[in-house]
Amino acid sequence: MEEDYIKLIFGLKLKQIRTEKNLSLFGLSKLSGLSKSYLNEIENGKKYPKPDKIALLSDKLEVPYDQMVSLRLDKNLAPIGELLQSKILKEIPLDLFGIKESNLIDIVANAPTKVTAFISTIIEIAHHYSFSKESFFLAAVRSFQEANNNYFDDLEQHVLKFSKAYQVDLTRSLTSKDLEEILTEEYGYVINESELSKNEALENLRSVFVPQTKTLLLANGIDEAQRTFIFAKEIAYNYLKIEDRLHTFPWIQFQRFDQVLNNFYASYFAGALVIPKDDLTSQLETIFEKNTFDEALFLQMSEGFNTSPESFYQRLTNVLPQAFSIKNLFFLRITHKAGTEKFYLNKELHLSHQHSPRANETNEHYCRRWVSLKGLKEISKSRNDHEFGIQISNYPSHGTTYLVLSSATKDPFKKNQYRSISVGLLINKQLERKVKFLEDKTINRQEVGVTCERCAIINCEVRQAPAVILQKAAKNKEIEGIVEELNAKFQN
Structure with missing residues (x-):
């Protein structure tokens, strides 16, 4: 056992016993004869008392000595013990995010009950969604990328x-x-x-x-x-x-x-x-300066580098924020098997937390109006090696509009499997200043949703499921309104 872990567990147990007996630190100091500052350091995991001091606290608090020194935690503190013993805090370089491990330990020590409830909630969610250690690590790296605008x-x-x-x-x-x-x-x-x-x-x-x-x-x-x-x-x-x-x-x-x-x-x-940054930046500037989107020039650029569409689009997420200050963007990889209606969003990056779409774990149906899905449907039926698409997608439910570039290709390692790679750029003043072809009338404009179950678009010709989540929300709102009317009617 690490010494820090033993200190923290003893401090948590002492604080729990003290609070259960309605004693303040001052009160425990008076009762035991130990200084308040010394007891505070014990409870915060900074010091571990000598056996005679433990015996004194055991006697004054009327708790068996063996119970005081045991590393076993009751159910209220058990999740914290699991977190600390798992060494997850050691595995993640917290300094990447400007966090010191000692700061986290102080938070745990100062509010054990609340922290335990929070940790228990996270663990329950993780179990519900089969959230593995690998998923947690990958999410941490994505957060690291987002914090640095994915440019290093x-x-x-x-x-x-x-x-x-x-x-x-x-x-x-x-x-x-x-x-x-x-x-x-x-x-x-x-x-x-x-x-x-x-x-x-x-x-x-x-x-x-x-x-x-x-x-x-x-x-x-x-x-x-x-x-x-x-x-x-x-x-x-x-x-x-x-x-x-x-x-x-x-x-x-x-x-x-x-x-x-x-x-x-x-x-x-x-x-x-x-894909050298200077070369890519120069070619993007040429494309962005045109009043109409030059698809041939864009494809010539992407195919001019000896790389896959996925690597090329990922590289865009490095260069666009740094060279053009286009930081509100998302990157998606979606896979599809020919002959099915299943689409899987299995890789994503969002350089702004407002973005849709995001991967979901609720078996909902992604919007078939996405250019990403259209490209997958097209390439699965054609014999082409590459299907490129561009679309201005308006999310009315979110009040956001994106310029989306997408490439669909065959998966060379899986039979009848295809994948689309997309980058979406939030259309705002910054993008309008940098990209001249946004007014190009030949670019398809489409109202889109995130999933069919959450989409309010009426008479959608490609809807895969009714908007059950929106319908449920509307029903609840109707009930709330009726209850308010009843309260107003009978409150006097």
């Missing part, structure tokens, strides 16, 4: 230093060959492209890294863009000297929060290396 200048500078040190020309499109040479010559990697295909159970893995021999196993089905990204990510781990890392792509399981954070750092470095 130190990583951008590392990319520039790397390109100079290894004479990587960032003015041209990088190839996997460029990066493979650095991995093998500089970092001693061995590339194996045959072993993964021998195991059917590993069909969804793109790569596996074996650190003992520095062997990188690659899947047969990966294309040039995926290979380049994997190599760039491996370079990031080595150049940034990251040791606590994941060894599979995509990830299977996170053991520690640092692995999640380091995975993000390596991915960010890879994206910045393959």
Whole structure:
């Protein structure tokens, strides 16, 4: 047991016993002969009393000595004990968010009952939605991204230093060959492209890294863009000297929060290396200056980098906030299986907390008017490799309007599976100043909802379910109104 944990548990128990006996700190000081400041430090987990002091408190409070020193907590404090013993506070680098662990311990010590109720609520919600440790870690990283507008200048500078040190020309499109040479010559990697295909159970893995021999196993089905990204990510781990890392792509399981954070750092470095900020910024400026949206030029830009649509759209979420001060945006990845009506929102980032849509766990039906879903339906029926869409989406229920860019592609690793990647930019004064083509009449404009169950759009031709949640809210409001009328009628 850690010493800090033992101190805190004893302090929590002492405070609980004291309050149950309606004693103030001053009263316990008078009763025990121990100073008020000393007792306060004990209750706040700063000090652990010697055996004779524990015996004194046990006698004066009429509580058995063994009960006082036991680490067992009653049901009111048990959730706090679980939280502290789980070492979750140690696993998350709280300093990323400007938080000290000691501050949290002080909060727990000063209001144990309220904190316990809060923790119990969080645990219950987590259990209800099967919220795993990995989900918690990923949510923490997303919050870290949002807090920094998803732009990390130190990583951008590392990319520039790397390109100079290894004479990587960032003015041209990088190839996997460029990066493979650095991995093998500089970092001693061995590339194996045959072993993964021998195991059917590993069909969804793109790569596996074996650190003992520095062997990188690659899947047969990966294309040039995926290979380049994997190599760039491996370079990031080595150049940034990251040791606590994941060894599979995509990830299977996170053991520690640092692995999640380091995975993000390596991915960010890879994206910045393959899609240099200055080049992307310059091309976006050209597109934004036009009075009409030039789809061909946009696609030429995105396809000009040796990267997947997902990596390209993610890179937009780095560059738009920093280079154009466009910070109110969202990023979504939605997957779909051909022949079904199921759509899964399985990756999202919101650089402003007001954004819709968000993933939900209530089996509701996402709005079929989204350009993201339209692209998925189109590509699942066509033989095209890429379906691009642009739409100005107005959310009347939220009073917000977004410019949404979306690309749908086939999932190369899953039969009849497709995915769409979208970036939505909140239309406000800032966006209107930066993007000239917002008045382009050829851009489809559409009123949309979040889910059918919450949508007030009348006579929607693609509605999948009635607006049951809105109907329930309206019914409750009607009942409240009748009750108010009855109260007014009979109050005298």
